Amino acid sequence: MITLRILTHQDVPALCSLLINTVADGGSVSFMHPLSENDAKSFWEKSLDLSAQGKRVVLGAFNDNTLISTVTLLLDFPPNQPHRAEIGKMMTATSFRGKGIAGMLLKEAEKIARDKGRWHIVLDTAEDEGAAGFYEKMGYQRIGVIPEFALKPYGGLTGTILFYKKLT
Ligand SMILES: CC(C)(COP(=O)(O)OP(=O)(O)OC[C@H]1O[C@@H](n2cnc3c(N)ncnc32)[C@H](O)[C@@H]1OP(=O)(O)O)[C@@H](O)C(=O)NCCC(=O)NCCS
Numbered sequence: 001m002i003t004l005r006i007l008t009h010q011d012v013p014a015l016c017s018l019l020i021n022t023v024a025d026g027g028s029v030s031f032m033h034p035l036s037e038n039d040a041k042s043f044w045e046k047s048l049d050l051s052a053q054g055k056r057v058v059l060g061a062f063n064d065n066t067l068i069s070t071v072t073l074l075l076d077f078p079p080n081q082p083h084r085a086e087i088g089k090m091m092t093a094t095s096f097r098g099k100g101i102a103g104m105l106l107k108e109a110e111k112i113a114r115d116k117g118r119w120h121i122v123l124d125t126a127e128d129e130g131a132a133g134f135y136e137k138m139g140y141q142r143i144g145v146i147p148e149f150a151l152k153p154y155g156g157l158t159g160t161i162l163f164y165k166k167l168t
Pocket residue numbers: 022027028029069089090091092093096097098099100101102103104124125126129130131132133134135137
């Protein structure tokens with residue numbers, strides 16, 4: 001059975017495995033391959049510290065007790081942008097892809113955003129082997145491409161595609 005919940009520091013080991021495997025599989029989620037356990041741990045510890053301060057929400061989807069997907073809702077914006085949120089670190093374990101899990105998590109993140117009065121969502125995804133098709137299916141509007149924005153996990157530059165969605 002698939003369940004969704006907000007993640008905490010107790011979930012760091014599972015988050016590290018998911019992130020390391022996603023990067024090894026070529027997923028563009030800010031890191032280069034090979035991603036060390038220490039760097040992954042440091043990233044998630046900081047992220048969950050920010051979550052504890054209310055600056056973001058880290059969500060996870062579980063198959064029974066196994067973490068199979070995660071997404072982060074970023075909420076830390078300047079005083080003149082109280083309506084905004086951003087989506088980041090969306091990834092599903094390779095063996096669970098194509099089953100609607102990321103879609104479920106993204107909808108839950110949008111619900112949390114709406115409940116917090118955040119109706120303006122921005123995100124970006126790699127132009128090469130990224131998730132543009134997924135975000136289009138989820139109702140995000142493509143704004144444009146910034147060329148040569150980041151390195152792919154195994155090297156070589158890729159552009160990033162910017163997306164926006166206004167929650168109703
Ligand atoms: C992108 C990702 C999170 C999607 O996870 P998932 O759990 O397989 O997604 P879902 O099954 O919920 O997909 C929902 C829909 O989007 C489609 N979709 C998923 N990934 C897609 C992609 N990369 N390109 C095009 N369409 C995609 C699915 O086919 C599905 O369509 P359907 O409803 O018509 O069947 C996953 O492929 C992943 O972890 N990729 C590597 C990391 C990454 O690139 N993350 C995005 C960083 S911005």
